[in-house]
Amino acid sequence: MLQIKNLHKSYPIGDSSLHVLKGIDLSVTDGEMVAIMGSSGSGKSTLLNIIGMLDEADSGEYVLDGVPIKNLTEKKAAIYRNKFLGFIFQSFNLINYKNALENVALPLYYQGLKRKERQEKALFHLEKVGLKEWAHHLPNELSGGQKQRVAIARALAANPKLLLADEPTGALDTKTSYEIMAFIQHLNDEGKTILMVTHEEDIANMCKRIVRLKDGVIMEDTKVDQVRAEQYV
């Protein structure tokens, strides 16, 4: 699914520069559910952003689903993001003046689908996350868990190959976090490849593999026994 070799990234800070990723090697196969862990500043979010084509590496190789991701124009990046990737963010990042349905339909709009088709697909995904009745509510009328579920529905709408989650439970209480995790596990069971950044051990343990980052390098990469989230719900 994705191969990364010797990835480097640094950010300029004033006159000097901050070396955030110092040679990352990572490969993820289809159907995996990987947690990327690390303290803040370890480079985990940067790695996720590069994988998500929201940011570009300085050097190194990155191949996603057989496509080398390098020197992308903005337009190409937009097409790849739309085709390959679904994003789930810590702060949900729903568009606040669009209702749940419209938010979910947005990636489909950028895929160039017809309005009716978009509405149908979006509604289908909303139903999947259990929010069909909330389709016409604005984000600020939804609870945190509901917002994240809308965001998940949106990430799924374009049927991406890879789901990227940046602290998906970071803004939620424990109970809601587990609900969301149960849902994400479900998606993984159905075969979606999932990559998430988290700094919570319990959440990481609900994945199948944990990659620990420290100071821009991978310290540890282990497979774990997945803890099912359902039991806590």
Next chain:
Amino acid sequence: MFDLDLWREIFQSINKNRTRSLLSGFTVAFAILLFAILFGIANGLKNTFKEAFGTDANNSIIIFPGKTTKPYKGLQSGRLIQFKNEDRDYILDEFGDNVQYITSKVNRTASVAYKGEKNTYEVRGVYPEYMFIENNKVKDGRYINQSDVTNRTKIVVIGQTVEDDLFKKENPLGKYINIGGIQYKIVGVFTDDEGDSEERVIYMPISTTQFVYGNNDYVDLMHLTYNPEMNSDEALAFGNTIESKLKQRFSVARNDQRAIRIFNMAQGTKQVDIMTSSLTVIILVIGFGTLIAGIVGISNIMIFIVKERTKEIGIRKALGASPRSIIAIILLESIIITAIAGYVGLLLGVGVLELAAPSLETYFIKDPGVSNSLVVGATITLIVAGAIAGYLPAKKASQIKPIVALRND
């Protein structure tokens, strides 16, 4: 770029952020409002200038004969120049293309009586074309026509004042009045916007006047209007050509100022033209200045909007929005807000002008208004302005890196 979904996106964005849209529209609306009012007032001033020259056709040239003051070709000075009917034909033959209407004129003053009433009026022997030159309007009956001239019929058309003076209760049409001892049938009553002095006049076919007052083909003066498509410079040149041709025809020295005199309205028209065109330039400069201020204003607000929507744009990009679609959204929003706001401003401006028009007349501003072509022009300008105002912010928005936009706040 012009699919329905895009428009839906834009109207949703405008609608959901009403205050923001209203604020950005306000500057433009206000700029256009000022522009329309300024333009209208300028138009009003122009109308006042034009009116100051009366309602006679303002493309008139009047040719008066006089006395020579210089000997020429063996002829003595002090010779009287006499126009005749044939001179009108001569002008028509020579300059037919440049002449719109032409009439010869014989002016007399006569005492006029009807039943008990009696008064003295100016009697003018003219051709039917005179109606258009003087801008007379026939109130009742008809004007002089060509067959009157051919047949020397004894008919007259009287001014409204004459009617008021002599016909207290009766309808003058078909009645006979006594002018200098001869009975003439009244066939029409005319009015003239210039008022009383021009309505204290009686018109008669020129041939009749010539027959009654001297039985000759003498003409007192000639009055013509030039082709209105000529500009004032061409018209002045045309007047000069007529003058020199007539001087040749009557063997008058070229530098003889008295023998044949030309009064050319183009002289005044030219001055008014210069005045109004400089006024137009001033108004346009002020107007475009205001418009530019409006564009800068909306551009500023669009930059602010882009800043405010940075996160949204980041989300859209993360979901697969191309830079082009981001530009389209911002640019079209800017264009729509500018166009709608500008149009509202224009309508308000026209409304204000309509309302204020009557009270402005005391300030020499008559019929202020904006023309249709200005409205169309302004609309196009607005769309262009909206595009200019929106372009930089839109470009900026398209360059927003989603990573920056989505950084956790």
